[in-house]
Amino acid sequence: MGKEASKSKIIIFGGTGYLGTYMVKASIKLGHPTFVYARPITPQSSPHKINLHNEFRSLGVTVVEGELDEHEKMVAILRRVDIVISMLPFPQVPDQIHIIEAIKVAGNIKRFLPSEFGIEEDRLSFLPPFEACLDKKRKIRRAVEASGIPYTYVSANMCAAYFVNQLLRPHEEHEDIIVYGSGEAKVPFTYEEDVAEYTIQVANDSRTCNRIVLYRMVKNVLSQIELISMWEKKTGRSFKRTHVPEEEVVKLAESSPFPDNVRAALIHGIFVKGDLNYDLQENDLEISSLYSDYKYTTIDQLLDIFLVDPPKPALAAF
DSSP: OHHEEEEEEEETTTTTHHHHHHHHHHHHHTTTTTTEEEEEOOOOOHHHHHHHHHHHTTTOOOOEETTTTTTTHHHHHHHHHHHHEEEOOOOGGGGGHHHHHHHHOOOOOOOOEEOOOSSSSOOOOOHHHHHHHHHHHHHHHHHHHHHHHBEEEEEEEEEHHHHHHHHHHHTOSSSEOOOOOOSSOOEEEHHHHHHHHHHHHTOOOOGGGEEEEEEEOOGGEEOOOHHHOOOOOHHHHOOOOEOOHHHHHHHHHHHHHHHHHHHHHHHHHIIISOOOOOOOOOOEEEEEEEESSSSSOOHHHHHHHHHHHHHOOOOOOO
């Protein structure tokens, strides 16, 4: 009982979203009293959302229904917890200012993790459509820092199940695989379950307070060509590689409507230019070095999972 009582209480905003669901389940798995602040169920709510609320409650999660502009309600629930993790989707990134204001008033939060979990925006730049998205995240970072709230920023890079699914399309019958650029740019991937379990550990670690943590596991940094070759060996099939040249990706970023232009700009920076494969600096915190005993899921292991149960296309994570 003493050990359980010492576990930090965690509240997750955006816990019913794609990555947020993993985060809630990881928090419960690791023994933390877990709260979810979510939009209220209405007659228009999807069966999926209703079922998810019920599933969370069956796992012991305290689900608090409310809006981000309900300041007093947020302050009251924040005073019952220790750690705040925001998993809000991109359109709601600017709305995190409401969470920051509530944390300031509550005055008891030991750590805040804003909605990041992608690239490290303070050291990278992309084509304008995606750069505009990153700028909104940077503004939240600066607001967090100005507030004096203890924080951790998580750069988990590419969600492996989501992006490997998009690249390989294992749920479809097809003979070709699209390759962006040369396909040789190295990309760091992190399986969603590992993003979540690592993050719960990070949120409770004094070493990560007011720091950026990078998820760059050695076995999960690979190119599109390497990924396709691994898939071919596992399936015994041979796929035609259809290359999309850089200039075509740039054109799509310049001329496509939102959100397709953002997606093209993201693809350009990550899969064509390989911007995520930068050298780590001496004082960088890298997740697999922080928790060397944790057995993360390698891409090789993830592909084995795909062989047994090919995933259906996930709802857009970005």
